Amino acid sequence: MNDSTGDLLHETLLHDTLHTHVRERDGDAGAHLVGLADGALRVARRRQRLTRAGAGVALAAAVATAWVAVADDGSPRAHVVQPAHRGDAAKATTVSLEPVTSAAEGRCTQGDGGYTVNATATQRAMCFHTDSAKGMRDIRVAAAKAENSTVDGGWHVEATLSSADRTRFATLTGSLASAPLPRNQFAIIIDGKLWGAPSVARSITVGRFEVSGYYVGDLTSATAHNLAQRLDPGR
The missing domain is CATH 1.10.287 (Helix Hairpins)
Structure with a gap:
C-alpha cells in the first residue's frame, strides 16, 4: 500500500x-x-x-x-524524426564527359541526340553532338566546390575525380588534344544538359575539371553552390 x-x-x-x-x-x-x-x-x-x-x-x-x-539501436520503429545531416541518404548527381564530334550555330533538331546551348542577348544558340561511346558516362565525382574567379569574377565549380576516373580522364583528354576544333573539346553533361564544352591542348592528368557554363557568367553564386552540392552532397 x-x-x-x-x-x-x-x-x-x-x-x-x-x-x-x-x-x-x-x-x-x-x-x-x-x-x-x-x-x-x-x-x-x-x-x-x-x-x-x-x-x-x-x-x-x-x-x-x-x-x-x-x-x-536501429530496431524496427514507428515514425521517428532524426536530425538532418547533410548528405545522409542523398544520391550524388552523375556527370558524363564526352568528346564533341560537331558544333554548329542554331538549336538542335528535336530527336537528333544533340545538346542545345540556348541563345543569349549577344550569342546565338549552339548545337553540340558527342560520341557517348568514347566518353566517360554517369560518373560520380570525388569532390566538388564552388569558387569565384579572381580573374574575371565569374563563378565555376571545380570537380575532382576519383583516382580510377583520373586515369580515364587523362586518356580521354590526351586523345582529343591534337584534334582540330571542335573535336578537341569534351562536353560536360549533367542531368541531360550541356554545362560546358572546354577545349584541351594536352592531356589533363590532375584529375580535375571546371564547370562554368558555356558562356561567361552562366553560373551565379547560388547556381554554382547548388551544383556543387548536387555533385557532392556529402560536403
Missing part, C-alpha cells in the same frame, strides 16, 4: 467515525466536526488523484525513453 492510499483510508475512517459520532449528538460542535471530516476526505482524494496522475506521467516518460533507446 502506498502513502496516498493509506492517507485516503485513514481520512475515510475518520470521516465515517465523526459522522457516526455527530448522529449521536446535536449542536454546532457536531456540525463543525462533520465539516472538518468532509474537507479532510476531499483533500485526501485529490492528493491520491494527483499521485496517480504523476505516476502516469512518469510511466509515459519511461516508455518514451525506452523507445528512444530502441530506436537508436
